[in-house]
Amino acid sequence: MKENIPRIVGLDQIRKILPSVDLLPAIEAGFAAYSEGRAVVPPVAELLFNDPPGDVHIKYGYLKGDAHYVIKIASGFYENPKRGLSSSDGLMLLFCQKTGRLLCLLLDEGHLTNVRTAAAGAVAAKYLAPQKANRIGIIGAGIQGKLQLLYLKSVVSCRKALVWGLHQAELEAYQEEMKTSGFDIQTTLETGEIAAACDLIVTATPSKTPLLQAGQIRKGTHITAVGSDTPEKQELDPFILQKADLIVADSLSQCLTRGEIFRAIQEKAIPKEKAVELGAVVTGKVKGRTSDDQITVADLTGVAVQDIQIAKIVYDALRD
Amino acid sequence: MKENIPRIVGLDQIRKILPSVDLLPAIEAGFAAYSEGRAVVPPVAELLFNDPPGDVHIKYGYLKGDAHYVIKIASGFYENPKRGLSSSDGLMLLFCQKTGRLLCLLLDEGHLTNVRTAAAGAVAAKYLAPQKANRIGIIGAGIQGKLQLLYLKSVVSCRKALVWGLHQAELEAYQEEMKTSGFDIQTTLETGEIAAACDLIVTATPSKTPLLQAGQIRKGTHITAVGSDTPEKQELDPFILQKADLIVADSLSQCLTRGEIFRAIQEKAIPKEKAVELGAVVTGKVKGRTSDDQITVADLTGVAVQDIQIAKIVYDALRD
Numbered sequence: 001m002k003e004n005i006p007r008i009v010g011l012d013q014i015r016k017i018l019p020s021v022d023l024l025p026a027i028e029a030g031f032a033a034y035s036e037g038r039a040v041v042p043p044v045a046e047l048l049f050n051d052p053p054g055d056v057h058i059k060y061g062y063l064k065g066d067a068h069y070v071i072k073i074a075s076g077f078y079e080n081p082k083r084g085l086s087s088s089d090g091l092m093l094l095f096c097q098k099t100g101r102l103l104c105l106l107l108d109e110g111h112l113t114n115v116r117t118a119a120a121g122a123v124a125a126k127y128l129a130p131q132k133a134n135r136i137g138i139i140g141a142g143i144q145g146k147l148q149l150l151y152l153k154s155v156v157s158c159r160k161a162l163v164w165g166l167h168q169a170e171l172e173a174y175q176e177e178m179k180t181s182g183f184d185i186q187t188t189l190e191t192g193e194i195a196a197a198c199d200l201i202v203t204a205t206p207s208k209t210p211l212l213q214a215g216q217i218r219k220g221t222h223i224t225a226v227g228s229d230t231p232e233k234q235e236l237d238p239f240i241l242q243k244a245d246l247i248v249a250d251s252l253s254q255c256l257t258r259g260e261i262f263r264a265i266q267e268k269a270i271p272k273e274k275a276v277e278l279g280a281v282v283t284g285k286v287k288g289r290t291s292d293d294q295i296t297v298a299d300l301t302g303v304a305v306q307d308i309q310i311a312k313i314v315y316d317a318l319r320d
Numbered sequence: 321m322k323e324n325i326p327r328i329v330g331l332d333q334i335r336k337i338l339p340s341v342d343l344l345p346a347i348e349a350g351f352a353a354y355s356e357g358r359a360v361v362p363p364v365a366e367l368l369f370n371d372p373p374g375d376v377h378i379k380y381g382y383l384k385g386d387a388h389y390v391i392k393i394a395s396g397f398y399e400n401p402k403r404g405l406s407s408s409d410g411l412m413l414l415f416c417q418k419t420g421r422l423l424c425l426l427l428d429e430g431h432l433t434n435v436r437t438a439a440a441g442a443v444a445a446k447y448l449a450p451q452k453a454n455r456i457g458i459i460g461a462g463i464q465g466k467l468q469l470l471y472l473k474s475v476v477s478c479r480k481a482l483v484w485g486l487h488q489a490e491l492e493a494y495q496e497e498m499k500t501s502g503f504d505i506q507t508t509l510e511t512g513e514i515a516a517a518c519d520l521i522v523t524a525t526p527s528k529t530p531l532l533q534a535g536q537i538r539k540g541t542h543i544t545a546v547g548s549d550t551p552e553k554q555e556l557d558p559f560i561l562q563k564a565d566l567i568v569a570d571s572l573s574q575c576l577t578r579g580e581i582f583r584a585i586q587e588k589a590i591p592k593e594k595a596v597e598l599g600a601v602v603t604g605k606v607k608g609r610t611s612d613d614q615i616t617v618a619d620l621t622g623v624a625v626q627d628i629q630i631a632k633i634v635y636d637a638l639r640d
Contacts, residue, residue, distance in 0.1 A: 006427070008328060045365040047380060047389060054420055058378060058391065060367060069367060071378065071393060073413070075420030089420050093393070100374055100395030100409050105425065107326070 006102040009318060011109050017317045018115065023310065024126070024154060027119040028282050030309035031250065033063050035279025040064065041304045052079040059304040062097055068315070069095050070308040074113060086110070092311040104315045112314065116306040118147035120250060120278075121202055121224045124298035126155040127281045127288035128248060129200045129222045133158040136183075137198030139191055139212070139235070140205035141165030141174040144226060148202045150181060156200065162186045164194050164211075192216055203227050203235040214239035217295060224298040228259045236260045236297070238269035245294040247275045251303045259301040275299070326422040329638060331429045337637045338435065343630065344446075344474060347439040348602050350629035351570065353383050355599025360384060361624045372399040379624040382417055388635070389415050390628040394433060406430070412631040424635045432634065436626040438467035440570060440598075441522055441544045444618035446475040447601045447608035448568060449520045449542045453478040456503075457518025459511055459532070459555070460525035461485030461494040464546060468522045470501060476520065482506045484514050484531075512536055523547050523555040534559035537615060544618040548579045556580045556617070558589035565614040567595045571623045579621040595619070 033039045041061035048055050054077035062069035074090035081087055090110035094103050106112060133156050138145045141163055149161055161183045165171040171187035178185055188194065194201060195216035203211060205227045212223070214237045227235045241247055241264040249255035252275060255262060264270045278298065280286040289296055353359045361381035368375050374397035382389035394410035401407055410430035414423050426432060453476050458465045461483055469481055481503045485491040491507035498505055508514065514521055515536035523531060525547045532543070534557045547555045561567055561584040569575035572595060575582060584590045598618065600606040609616055 005330070010325070040367065042365060042367065045362065045378060045380065047360065047362065047382065049382075049389075049417060051385075052418060054417075056389070056415075056420060058365060058380065060365065060378065062367065062369075065371075069369075069376070073391060073422075075415070077418070077420040080419050083419065085419055085421070089422075091422060095376075095395070097369060097374075098372060098397070099400055099403065099405055100376060100397040101405070102393075102409075102411060102427070105328075107422070 007104045007318065008107065009104060010107050011111055013318070014106060014108050014111060014314060017314060021313050021317050023115070023119045023313060024122055026309040026313045027116065027306055028123050030063075030305040031120075031123065031279035032282045033279070034251065034303060034305040035277045035283065035285075038064050039305045039308070044304075052077060054078070059307055061304045061308055063305075063308065067097055068103070068312055069097050070311045071095070072113070072304070072307040072311070074110060092307060094311045094315050104318070106311060106314060112310050113307065114143055114147055116310040117144060117226055117300065117302060118151040119310070120300050120306055121148045121226055122151040122155045123282065124224045124248065124278060124300065125152055125200060125222065128246070128296040128298055129156055130220050130289065130292050133200040134160070135198045135200075136161040137194035137201040138163045139194055139201065139203040140227065141170045142204065144204035145202070146174065146178060148204055148226065149178065149183060152200070153182065158200065160184045162188055162194055162197050164188050164191050195221075205235055206233060207235050208232055209234065210237040211235050212240060213237045214243050217243060219293045219295060222289070222296045222298070224300060225260045226300045228299075229301045231258045231262060234260065234263045238264035238267045241274070241297055242269040243295055244297045246289065246296045248278050248281055248296070248298045249275045250278050250300045252277050254301050254303065255299055260297070260299040327424045327638065328427065329424065330427050331431055333638070334426060334428050334431060334634060337634060341633050341637050343435070343439045343633060344442055346629040346633045347436060347626055348443050350383075350625040351440075351443065351599035352602045353599070354571065354623060354625040355597045355603065358384050359625045359628070364624075372397060374398070379627055381624045381628055383625075383628065387417055388423070388632055389417050390631040391415070392433070392624065392627040392631070394430060412627060414631045414635050424638070426631060426634060432630050433627065434463055434467055436630040437464060437546055437620065437622060438471040439630070440620050440626055441468045441546055442471040442475045443602065444544045444568065444598060444620065445472055445520060445542065448566070448616040448618055449476055450540050450609065450612050453520040454480070455518045455520075456481040457514035457521040458483045459514055459521065459523040460547065461490045462524065464524040465522070466494065466498060468524055468546065469498065469503060472520070473502065478520065480504045482508055482514055482517050484508050484511050515541075525555055526553060527555050528552055529554065530557040531555050532560060533557045534563050537563060539613045539615060542609070542616045542618070544620060545580045546620045548619075549621045551578045551582060554580065554583045558584035558587045561594070561617055562589040563615055564617045566609065566616045568598050568601055568616070568618045569595045570598050570620045572597050574621050574623065575619055580617070580619040
């Protein structure tokens with residue numbers, strides 16, 4: 001094989017290799033590097049289309065002194081389902097930081113973005129969830145709602161979950177697909193039941209109105225909100241953030257322009273100084289949960305450093 | 321073959337298909353669309369590296385209402401030759417504008433960028449060179465100096481060329497490599513000889529000081545400057561632009577921040593209103609050369625619309 005021929009990897013091969021990959025330490029290291037200023041992550045590049053509606057985002061960057069850099073191209077074309085295609089798509093390109101050579105093209109169709117988002121949820125739970133969570137609450141029964149639960153497995157011992165979805169059919173499909181997940185899964189159509197029964201809650205919806213209210217949240221609860229990645233989307237009542245003892249952002253700068261923290265600041269529920277960065281919690285610069293009574297919130301809007309880390313670790317695993 | 325598997329094309333295959341491609345009309349159409357506001361070409365995205373020094377540029381965009389969009393990733397890693405690798409590299413990704421699906425990955429190693437630059441030179445000459453050029457002058461004996469001459473073949477009948485290079489060895493290599501080009505090629509180590517003998521001149525060097533002076537330029541000369549694509553690089557004495565009857569930019573907005581026009585404005589040799597856009601000349605909105613006596617200058621800094629057009633036409637040819 002010629003040196004300048006990159007490795008081209010499809011989704012099937014990526015799915016096969018992922019279980020053998022020790023993803024969480026890589027994602028943690030990414031957040032640490034990001035918070036310590038060792039990551040170069042320029043603003044997202046964007047292309048927008050009107051007819052049919054679509055958007056393309058290019059996220060790219062590298063860790064200083066690392067071996068690789070990564071460019072991710074992700075798209076959403078919302079009329080694709082009419083054509084029998086997924087509305088979202090994506091691929092990652094991994095290059096050598098010493099020579100600029102393309103080493104690997106990961107045609108992951110957006111799956112690695114889903115997985116790195118779930119892995120970030122697990123990192124947040126590792127540092128912020130109550131030591132002995134009684135029940136995991138998942139709000140949102142889509143792909144991300146499934147992956148979040150699966151990736152929590154390695155950081156919490158709890159194996160009981162309550163899942164909220166919009167429709168009974170969606171919840172039945174969730175239970176069916178997750179029946180070998182190792183979790184005892186109950187379902188509900190009321191988000192209030194999640195708040196009442198669960199102390200480790202993940203929200204993973206595209207909602208634009210709050211699904212949980214401040215009055216519902218009990219002491220000792222941790223919430224990871226992963227759904228909101230735009231200025232418009234919102235899953236949590238801003239007063240949940242006011243009530244919280246600790247608010248953690250994956251990227252402080254990004255959470256000032258989108259997500260739950262942005263909305264809570266905008267509605268004057270919290271001052272912007274209240275949020276700390278996940279990487280600072282990972283490195284121990286800032287303490288995570290310090291007692292079982294605390295309410296904690298993690299707001300994950302998605303950072304390119306997660307893409308960089310997952311592309312690298314998958315590439316390394318493929319070479320072994 | 322599954323629908324979601326893109327076509328992956330290497331440099332050898334691209335080199336083989338290029339002679340069958342009618343490139344110039346496509347590049348002309350790209351400049352026309354750009355000047356008429358029918359192209360979406362966001363600012364270039366960039367990654368910079370220090371150790372070893374390198375830069376990566378992501379150029380991307382599309383023509384409105386077109387079938388595709390294109391993302392080009394180009395790099396320069398200047399210590400690569402020490403490792404036996406080319407310092408420049410590049411690839412293009414072509415996607416469907418209706419669905420976001422990646423259709424084709426062109427692993428052209430930067431060759432398509434070289435070719436689209438040469439094609440732009442031919443478009444400029446088509447509209448600006450004297451009707452019967454007596455001798456073509458090429459300043460710069462590198463890859464671009466060769467391609468510029470080759471691509472002029474389809475727009476001018478002149479087959480005599482005088483080529484300037486830094487060293488005799490470089491010029492001998494040029495002559496050797498171009499001996500089947502169909503041109504009668506003489507060489508010189510004095511740029512003044514180019515100015516004295518040639519009425520269609522292309523400058524294609526990375527020079528940071530002018531290689532041609534205003535006093536040397538005779539009536540009826542056209543100069544295409546393709547070397548300068550940064551604020552620092554400069555091939556022409558700014559007073560050549562002052563003396564010129566017509567100055568044409570590939571992109572007016574870009575030529576206000578880099579290239580010969582930028583330098584001439586900065587040194588107050590011309591007002592910025594003096595330059596017109598190549599696409600406006602192509603569409604006839606602005607006249608090109610109107611007499612054999614005029615001095616004309618084209619300043620080509622490189623526009624993503626050229627990348628879009630060459631990627632599309634190569635992809636179309638590969639499908640035939």
